[in-house]
Amino acid sequence: MMQPTAVAGRVVEPVAFSAVRASDKSRKSNSKIFFDTTLSDIGFGWNSRSSEFICFYPGSYFFTFTAISDSGSHFKAALMKNSDEVVVAWGERVGYQSASNSVILNLDKNDRVxxxxxxxxxxxxxxxxxxxxxxxxxxxY
Structure with missing residues (x-):
């Protein structure tokens, strides 16, 4: 079990998650991506039912994601903070194209990613x- 860490005199609770495999219901345009499998869920934040990270401990967080285009179809996937598009990944329609992106965000309590x-x-x-x-x-932090 991970223990809290003191950083600059402030206790930082460990928070981390990782989810894989987009569910069948969430692979097409204008849909939220839902995940079938949670690989890790440490501390508070990851909600596997809604496939969202909901901030419990305000601070700075690192997020990363990846996806693959279907053969003959492009995709634009966006990481959302609340209802705002923050960063996107674009996969081309030729073959199966992988795309990913990462970002560091400052989150307040109850922000959703x-x-x-x-x-x-x-x-x-x-x-x-x-x-x-x-x-x-x-x-x-």
Whole structure:
């Protein structure tokens, strides 16, 4: 079990999560990405039902995500903070194109971070033991 760490005299509670495999219901344009599998969930924040990170401890957080385009379809996936698009990843329609992005965000209590498909369609493997789409984050300070 991870223990709190003191940084500059302030106790920083460990917070981290990682989720993979986009569910069938969330792979097309104008939809939120829901994840089938939570690989790790440390501390407070990750809500597997809504596939969102909800900030409990205000601070700075690192987030990263990746997805793959379906053959013949591009995609634009966006990391959202509350209802605002923060960063995007773009995958081309030729073959299966991987795209990812990362960001450091300052969050206040109850800020929500999640992924949306803004355009196109993402691809996910039919093998249930793995996933091509991922979303991870952890608290820095």
């Amino acid at each position: 999640y992924l949306n498909i803004k355009e196109g369609e993402i691809y996910e493997t039919s093998k249930t033991g793995r996933g091509y789409t991922s979303f991870s984050g952890f608290r820095i």
